[in-house]
Amino acid sequence: MAHTEDESEEQQDFTEELYEQHTIRIDAGQEPLRIDKFLVARIEYATRNKVQKSIDAGRVLVNGKTVASNYKIRPADEIVVYSHREKRGEHIVPEEVPLNIHYEDNDIMIINKPAGLVVHPASGNPSGTLINGVAWYLQQQNKDITEENLPRFGMVHRIDKNTSGLMVLAKNDKAVTSLARQFFDHTVFRRYIALVWGDPAEEEGTVVAHIGRHKRFRKLFDAYPEGEYGKDAITHYKVLERFGYVTLVECRLETGRTHQIRVHMQHIGHPLFNDDFYGGDRIVKGTVYTKYKQFIENCFNTCPRHALHAKNIGFKHPATGEQVLFESELATDMQLLIEKWRNYVKFKGISHSES
Structure with missing residues (x-):
């Protein structure tokens, strides 16, 4: 695989x-x-x-x-x-990495992450990550910040490499504590937009299934609805627009497990469009004939990653206690992909019942 x-x-x-x-x-x-x-x-x-x-x-x-x-x-x-629990032994090297800073004040940064950018250094990506870029950016603001005091600086959550959209970083210890506690308590509002295969029977629903590492393929995660393995996970979804063979949905996270939306939507039979980890990078719905296959391949080329965008994030501001909410535009590749499907449905005269 x-x-x-x-x-x-x-x-x-x-x-x-x-x-x-x-x-x-x-x-x-x-x-x-x-x-x-x-x-x-x-x-x-x-x-x-x-x-x-x-x-x-x-x-x-x-x-x-x-x-x-x-x-x-x-x-x-x-x-x-x-x-x-402090993380030891991590060494963050400041590097000039382009950052799309959506909002910033003395306590937090909201970054609109592009698809393809890894969030933090790991064995497969030791440099060139978003956190390397944040370290460099903060050093330009304050020369007293050194490599020694930048261990996973301000990072309280992450989004997948090929997911685009908003994430929050803390700029001081109090902000780290406040935000991490809110994530721990599941009080942070996170709304994602996804294009998924198929036509969900209900307008909205909730997926409740533990998420744990796949027992055979260790780079993957799997859903365990009986709760016999993994960690509890809850995803709420709502249909936004139907295109017959695929559907635009919003997903709200009650918990924040690795690959949660991708695993949960695959679990209910609606993998994310072009998700090569969870079976969305092939024709899941629709008759496989030459013109349709060519259209799907063009769609894959238009959005060459799983179609998932972190559109909103909301929380209590660490300094003021005020509830704040941030929103981003869909990434360009997803906008183009959705428009392709709108035009296809209009041209073919497909209704949602034809899926």
């Missing part, structure tokens, strides 16, 4: 790499006590310094809100502690 997409074998959910969560509920008889002292006594291997740093970074919540180190706990308080 050959694949053109070069992806790391080590792909995992970033937020689970960054955090593990501990929840503590305070007993009714608890005397008032500073939260830093309480956590040092309650959590194994915790020190006063580490606890205070976690509190200052916003990794300790009481009843859903950040607090100061001198906050005194009370009966019925719910304390949530996010333990930070």
Whole structure:
């Protein structure tokens, strides 16, 4: 099974790499006590310094809100502690890589990533990635930033190499903590646009199936609807436009697993158009005759990657707490692909019932 997409074998959910969560509920008889002292006594291997740093970074919540180190706990308080797992041994070399910066302030960057650009260095892509470009860009702004203090700088999630669209990066530790926690808690709004094979029977639906590495082909992932393997994953989809043999859909992620939309849509019989990992790079729907086959090949050439674009991303701003939402235009290759299908349907007089 050959694949053109070069992806790391080590792909995992970033937020689970960054955090593990501990929840503590305070007993009714608890005397008032500073939260830093309480956590040092309650959590194994915790020190006063580490606890205070976690509190200052916003990794300790009481009843859903950040607090100061001198906050005194009370009966019925719910304390949530996010333990930070730092990534060691990574070396990011700043490189001048073109970046399409959609929005930027002192805390965050929203980047509109083109298809074909790998997000971070890995064994198959040691350089020339988006993160290399971000490191270079930030160095131009602040010469105090060195290669030593750029380990996976500000990265709290990623999108696949051949997926286009919006992703957020943090520019300081507090922003990293806030955004990573929101991804961990599944409160980040992510809306994707995809062209999929086939004509879904329902106008909208939800796919609930664990996602884990394929048991035979280790570069692929697979859906496990019984939950016997992998990690829980939920995708909501809605039909936007029907073209008979293919359908334009929006997908909203409730979780963020590797290849989630691609795996879930393939699982329900609608692989992404031209997805060479999950069977979308061949004629899935439609009679195979010369003119139709030629049209599909032209479509593959127009959009030479899986047809998936991260159109929206929304979250609470790390500094202001305000809910923000960003939106991007579809990538040009997907716009051209969709227009090809609109013209084809119009010319052939195909209705959605003919799929």
